[in-house]
Amino acid sequence: MNKSDQKIDIVILAAGLGTRMKSSKPKVLHELLGKPMVAYILDAVKDLCADPAVIIVGNQAELVRETLGDQARYALQEPQLGTADAVKCARETLQGKSDMVLVANSDFPLIRPETYRALVEKHLASGAVLTISTVITEDPRGFGRIVRDADGKVCKIVEEKAASPEELAITEVNSNPYCFQADWLWKSLDRIKKSAVGEYYLTDLVELAYQEGAFVDAFEIEDEEESIGINNRVNLADAMRVAQKRINEKWMLEGVTMIDPQRVYIESGVTLGKDTVLYPEVYLKGSTTIGEGCELGPSVMIEDTEIGDFVKIKYAVLEKAKVENHVDMGPFGHLRKGAHLGEHVHMGNFGEVKNSYLGEGTKMGHFSYMGDAQVGKDVNIGAGTITCNFDGENKFKTEIGDDVFIGSDTMLVAPLKIGKGAKTGAGAVVTHDVEADTVVVGVPARPHKKES
Template structure:
């Protein structure tokens, strides 16, 4: 039974906790793992699994969560923290009479959409009232246990503190994620009580309420126990980051990308990389970056929200929100700032900075040059030490350098100015006026040598 041809699916994500062990001024669920907040990873997994709408139950720093996540989801507020069942109660108006509903946690970023899909399919195939995501672990201490009968049927969920000697030996634990028939969840929430030592409403009590009404409850064992890991401290944040990093890097290696040192390479989940590209250690690839085939990235390179063509080499450099064409080399120690479009067969050498500029094919910018707010044509050569002076103290201005121009070493181009096609500038010039096509622009004082100047200086 596929998800697409059955009843609708919604998701409630619990995100009201304070997360005191994080020792942070911001909401726990907004801390990031490889570029995305904890809760955004969970939202994305639910969407991948087919969830049509999502409700976040917020509390501590709730307005901050709203601002970060935006209008793509609905919100419910838990003003008092009175247990997981109480949290879900706050979203009662979100729960419909038909379809299924996932209940997830906002601090479990390793849960995958594929696992949630499998849980939903199991839930519907077995016609369960509720399906629990469980895991088998080496050390179940502190976790609720899934107790089954001799035939493997779910009998009950028992908390560690309430378990007897035999139940404590059980290694199948409740992973804390559920798929409910929406109507049954809504009915069960009305029967929850806080008649316990903590005075809280437990979501796990709904399992026994639904079971008591004659509906089937079962647990699906997750293949990778890491998927249920929650983040409650900075150490756990680091732990899940390492797990996700390894998961992503393995995916790329399986797809034909060479990663020299996976432990020291950080690639975010929305990145795309073509086959036979090689990633060297220390590289950080972020955002919705697209890298083509046969590229060499790194070592020690950072690329964010960029589009990189095939056969590009980027060494020890930073590329932000820009495009680079085919067979171009960048670095070492280059800085490509946002809104730059660099063409094909170009050399951007050491200690070159490019900002908000276009650079045409076959142009060479070999070293020690700043190009800001400029439109550069094809087959242009920049001498060492060129600076485009784009800021007058109040406004930015653009410079145009047309095809085939040759910019001499230590040239200052004071914007706005145009160096026309195949024109030259003399080394050491400060160009403040347009240079005509095929002309030589010279803007420097004539050299004067003062004979015996040193002797006169020393005799003063």
Template sequence: MARQERDEPPDSASGAIVLAAGRGERMRSEIPKVLHTVGGVPLIRRVLTAVRAAGFKDVIVVVGAESDAVRAALPPDVRAVVQPQPRGTGDAVRVGLEQLDTRVRNLVVVGGDTPLVTSQTLREVAGHVPPATVAMATAMLERPTGYGRVILDERGNVARVVEEVYATGDERDTQLVNGMIFAFDVPWLASALPRIGPAPNGELYLTALVAEARQGGCTVRAVKVQDPREVLGVNTRAELAVAEAVVRERVTSRLMEAGVSLVDPASTFVDESVVIGQDVVIHPQCYLRGETVVGDGCVLGPGTEVIDSRIGRNVRIWWSVVEGADVGPRVQIGPYSRIRPSTTIEADVTVGSFAEIKNSLVGAGTQMHHFGYLGDAEVGPGVNIGAGAITVNYDGVVKHRTVIGARAFVGSDTMLVAPVTIGEEAMTGAGSVVTRNVPAGGRVVGVPARPIPSRRNQKPALPTEG
């Protein structure tokens, strides 16, 4: 029997409805179920990414009555329609179908809580309609509890779908389950929806369309998913954790194939959006989030979190947090340091233990080996920041800038009370409280800091007669 190739992208007459109106009561959360995240991405966004990658043009998301948060999370090119009352998946499809582009003839329906579905599976299911009137994803599960069971006829097509609550003993023993990914011939669907009746609980089930199709002599094709995890629906926190583990496994496998060494993949957490170069070594308990980019040859961890940051080549970071920063090549950070947003660290800088840097530029080759704080600062190249030195950037009302010139020496326990400028090659003595600008080559000590003769101005001592 001829049919469209399974891996062929849908044409302009194909559309998709994503079901996101469920309350998700078993999540026990004030957050809508489809906004819980897997791999740093909301469930609904993961499904929509797969739908878009599969090539479906007209995409509609059916949301519940109290759905402002869900609608706010949707991409601008996706339409949301409201299911006023939670009357089941069949009714949700009816609501979506009313808003579908009238040119659509092939429709895929997928749950917004199935974050592991791939674009390939969506295309494959859609590729069976036509010739079939209905196609549905199925999967073999060792533990099918919670899923509707799929009963096949002698030709391998779907004979019926039985919701678990209504299944007999033999039907419950069936391991072939409903993956809740359907494809429909749209003209047939529009005519069939008004004919399906409610289940005993009053809801209209999408699976009732299978019985309607069979009664009308139509073919319902079973499309077996090779990776049964794709049909995992997230209804509980435990299922959310399972989905998270699957995504993490996919990511870590891809990274290792691309030339990244993971000392312990099971304790490595990398968002799919993260880009990592070759010959990077990642130790246990590392978390790479958001739009992070890591250059070749870096060594990260153990115990490192990097969020929305760009890390240059051959950087070493361990037991530290870097967020919203741009880190140049050959930088060393840690242990136990924090690099906060809007910070740029240039090449060959060392940031040692218990240091914090925020909204600052740190010039190439600068050394900050021990605990200290740089906030709202501009530090030139080759500067030495002594242990315990801090920029006092906040006066209780406004935050002020500190500028430290190239090759300056900031002594241990120095307090730089902003706004203040330390000139090139200037020095501050240990424990100084600097409240005024220090000129290039100048030296200050004390509380408050006062100038002492500059090394530049000192004449060499004359030899004494002996």
């Protein structure tokens, strides 16, 4: 068989309790930049095989299945009796189906797709029954040490807590993932003996293969950051910094300026246009899209929001909103779910918009609130204007036509329609519809009659 024709299956170990995370959430679902850590492995290995990876689940298995859906196949490990026992749970699904099995731990989210590919290629080229991943480091992080014989061949992995002083001095440590000849793996799993703590360790296959004279190869991961395994919140923060650095560098190479990249947070699902400038303390989350030539920050949080081109926003929060081109917003503005600002809208400081559309060229003054409103073009919304859209039980809509002038401190009591070109006086409380080109003033607001 041609090596390039060999079929590969992927097994991802995700059944553990993750007790050191001290969390009610499964460790594998803890997020890095808006995505569960196990999803990083799924993305990294998806091009290696035609079939979805098999995820070994155990702790809160249904929640893991619910979160990842049909991105993977699943096998249940119950009870959890170690990594070798976990792999054995995939045997019924995979035995006889592939030539090679790649086993990855779900808590190593930083390993790049090209690293997985290089490991597979080395394994296929070497003819080894097992190829392990290693890293040379002065900070072993509790990983097992790679022990070699006098000829330099890998002969076993010694866990740190069982290592001698000489073994503890070894700087080549066990990393992740592993590649196996499939037939050898499935028949060898039953030969692993239970450890002193009652578990079966996959790493014991290294010594077992060596003792039977089979070849065990080693693949060195040169970028030590890829081998950050996550066991606790400190490790999670370390991995977060690496993942963020990668994303920020990617966008800077695509033409985005970051005044201080270490103070910019961008989740994995965000996209940005060229010539956009990000100031410190910008947080871009979810499925947010940012256009070209924007200036965001300082201190802006945007989540699941669509931003057009040449938009300026500072000291603001935007959630599930849409902002068209050439909008100027802030400081201290808030767009809530359903807010939509048309082109060339200006939104002043301490303004808030919820489930409302502001038409092209409209200017909304400071300390104003538009909720459940449809606002036309070139409307002036004076400072302190409020749409009174909720009566305690139901919400009602306010409709404001083009070229309307809303005086400062106006209360618009919905349901309400303000006709094109109408005006309200400062401090008006508008409780009835206003016809086009009409001026209303007072409390309650009435049409203004000019003195004869």
